[in-house]
Amino acid sequence: MYGTIIINDNIQNSIKLLESNIDKLDVNGNVFVLVRNEVDAIGDVTNDFLDIIEAAVKLKYFYVNTIVAPTKNVIPSNLPDNVLYIVWLAKDKNHFFNKDVIRESHIWKDVEWGKRAKNYNPKGKDPGNVWIPTKDDGKANITEHILLDTSAIINRLHKCSTQEGKDTIYLTSKSISSLNLDSSITVVYSNNDYVPPIPSKISYSKSINDKPNNITGSVIWGTSENMDKIPDGSINVVITSPPYWDLKDYFKKGQIGQESYNTYLDRLYKVWEGCYNKLTENGSLWLNINIRTKNGKVILIPRDFVAQCRKIGFHYKGVLIWHKSSGIPTHDKNIVDRHEYVLVFSKSEYLIINDCISNFKDYKNESINGGLFWNINRKAGSVGKHFIHPAIYPNGLVSRIVQITTNVNDTVLDPFLGSGTTLIASVLEGRSCIGYEYNEGFKELILSRFNNEVDLLAKLKI
């Protein structure tokens, strides 16, 4: 029986190893599966970390969390993919976890999430599920972001999951080069051939920065299940965060998200199909969504969206990690959620993005910048008790996607506009934007945000 099983192989092999080792896991044991998303010759994702979670749940593993860490080695998959996924599984919810050995140091002295004194722990900050440790100058300034190598990651996983008298086993393929691991970890090579992802080339474009001309923002009140009011082939990019299933109430009967899961998916299928038709041939769709767990049950919404979009004809190009520094502390057996996913789809075979992606410098470490990790903090007012809308994403997330996918005077669509973030960020970037929102109750909010943040109220059709 093993206390910890760490798997590092390609996705198909990892699934086989999960299957063949489930009976060798201690009752309080943990499993960590390290994977990269895999792509084919045109840069479409063929297998991803969601496949691991889906297979693990079917095998009756308990899903704990997904940790992400940047890598030095970038897989060019139309997008500069530098994400290592660590899918964390266990036998059940009583798994062992020693949080203290991987705590992060407090940078802002005595401050923890929500500024609540009870959350302050003198041993350090609760570890999060984005592994980019920092160094600081002791005066609240980060001086360096650290890129962990695979050995450091495996040693860390071993450290936080090792129980007295229980072994850790590292299962890997012969073709993965040897690492500098803690001597108490047993390394076992499988006979599986490791098939590395086939890299396809990234094509970068230069943006055409004309003068903004007749930029407009429009809101259509109603359901985006029917977007007949927009001409087909007229939208350059869709950026959106759809309602989660069974999580938040946006205060209007008939909204998406409150029905059965199958009906929820059927309704969203219509929205994605509409987006496909409205997009130009070079257009793309950027979907912000996370995995949802309810009473210990995993609802793989991103997996279902990927399947739907593929069926419609979209090419699945990868996953952008929106890294948020804040996060709600969890219980003792888990780490803090500090990221969300943005699934990326293109209408044509190749997704061409703008090379300005390399200008987004979030980290004090050049080997992390320029890839699929974007550290953007949430807007004040979007969390906590006095929120103005239950699920606002930051302007910066949208403006960056707009910059890398469109030119000035292009048009952006958001089928779930909420408080108007996509509209505001697009217009500020010199792009027109059309948004659908079901709840007219958000009108005042959109108007006041547009007035305060854009100062172009005259251009708003609402």
Ligand SMILES: C[S@@+](CC[C@H](N)C(=O)[O-])C[C@H]1O[C@@H](n2cnc3c(N)ncnc32)[C@H](O)[C@@H]1O
């Ligand atoms: C996650 S929120 C979007 C938040 C937005 N990204 C922002 O920054 O404010 C989802 C929104 O979808 C809206 N919604 C729900 N059902 C809808 C439907 N059938 N058509 C259009 N919008 C809908 C909700 O009212 C909610 O405002």
